Amino acid sequence: xxxxxxxxxxxxxxxxxxxxxxxxxxxxxxxxxxxxxxxxxxxxxxxxxxxxxxxxxxxxxxxxxxxxxxxxxxxxxxxxxxxxxxxxxxxxxxxxxxxxxxxxxxxxxxxxxxxxxxxxxxxxxxxxxxxxxxxxxxxxxxxxxxxxxxxxxxxxxxxxxxxxxxxxxxxxxxxxxxxxxxxxxxxxxxxxxxxxxxxxxxxxxxxxxxxxxxxxxxxxxxxx
Numbered sequence: 704x705x706x707x708x709x710x711x712x713x714x715x716x717x718x719x720x721x722x723x724x725x726x727x728x729x730x731x732x733x734x735x736x737x738x739x740x741x742x743x744x745x746x747x748x749x750x751x752x753x754x755x756x757x758x759x760x761x762x763x764x765x766x767x768x769x770x771x772x773x774x775x776x777x778x779x780x781x782x783x784x785x786x787x788x789x790x791x792x793x794x795x796x797x798x799x800x801x802x803x804x805x806x807x808x809x810x811x812x813x814x815x816x817x818x819x820x821x822x823x824x825x826x827x828x829x830x831x832x833x834x835x836x837x838x839x840x841x842x843x844x845x846x847x848x849x850x851x852x853x854x855x856x857x858x859x860x861x862x863x864x865x866x867x868x869x870x871x872x873x874x875x876x877x878x879x880x881x882x883x884x885x886x887x888x889x890x891x892x893x894x895x896x897x898x899x900x901x902x903x904x905x906x907x908x909x910x911x912x913x914x915x916x917x918x919x920x921x922x923x924x925x926x927x
Contacts, residue, residue, distance in 0.1 A: 705918065708911035712904050713784055719900045722781035728901055729773055730885055733877035735905010736912050740871050743913065746868050755872065764856040764869070765927060767877045772848035774842040781839030786828060790843035793825040798852030805855050808923060854919060861920035870912045 712732075719728055757762060773793075778787040789867060796818050802808040825844070860869050892898070 705914040708907045708914070712907050712911070713779060713788060715900050715904050715907075716779050717775050717784055719897050719904070720776065723771055723897055723901065725773060725776045725780060725891065726881060726884055726888070728776055728904065730878065730881040731901035731905045732772065732776075732908045733874050733881055733905070735902055735907075736909035737871070737874040737878050739906055739909030740867065740874060740913065742831060744867050744871050747865075752865060752868050753871060754874065755864060755868060757860060760860055761864075761869070761872050761876075764853060764860060765871055765873050767849045767852040769877050771846050774846035774849065778839045778843035778846060780856050781837070782926045784905070785841065787843045788797060789828045791827060791843070791850065792841060793812070793821060794847040794850035794854070795822040796825070797848055798854045801851055801855050802858075802923075806858055857916055857919040858923075861916070866913065866916045866920055869916050870909075872908070874912065 714730060744750070775787070775791050778791065781787075799810055799814060799818050803810055825847075857869065
């Protein structure tokens with residue numbers, strides 16, 4: 704479900720980014736997700752679920768998440784969707800690397816060999832010595848690295864926090880930060896088809912966020 708949502712979001716971002724800045728797309732991604740998750744929060748027990756004993760862990764997860772999504776949207780805007788997606792999907796390779804020191808998970812020799820092959824494939828797609836390598840490829844690789852950190856921190860947080868707590872705190876923080884940024888930059892809202900597309904990005908982002916967090920609560924990060 705998470706990957707299906709991401710595929711649709713990717714197409715919508717490519718369409719919208721031709722006219723709207725990445726910061727505005729990001730705001731609707733977080734705000735739309737927050738609206739959807741607020742209904743889930745209400746049915747799950749209310750604002751009392753937002754009490755946390757892990758503020759620093761949530762902060763790290765939020766920063767990594769915002770950087771990952773922001774860089775991914777930037778890469779989609781700069782290079783073809785196929786290239787941006789292929790490079791960003793190298794995130795699981797970084798997860799495997801980070802899961803050993805940060806989560807203490809065991810990784811077999813066969814898995815390390817597959818990681819090596821995966822990195823080779825990522826470098827071939829990014830074309831570091833070719834004319835296609837630029838800001839878009841760098842952004843996609845950065846998105847993969849920070850996306851891997853998100854996966855690690857979701858796994859760590861899921862041991863002590865509920866799925867809805869993690870998701871709502873993340874999207875609330877992201878929405879407030881981006882709203883402040885847009886207000887400072889004299890943002891003007893345009894009521895057109897791009898606005899509808901950005902609202903869809905936000906709602907789909909909420910579904911993606913909930914399913915992603917649930918997955919890392921139920922299964923080891925290296926397996927996912």
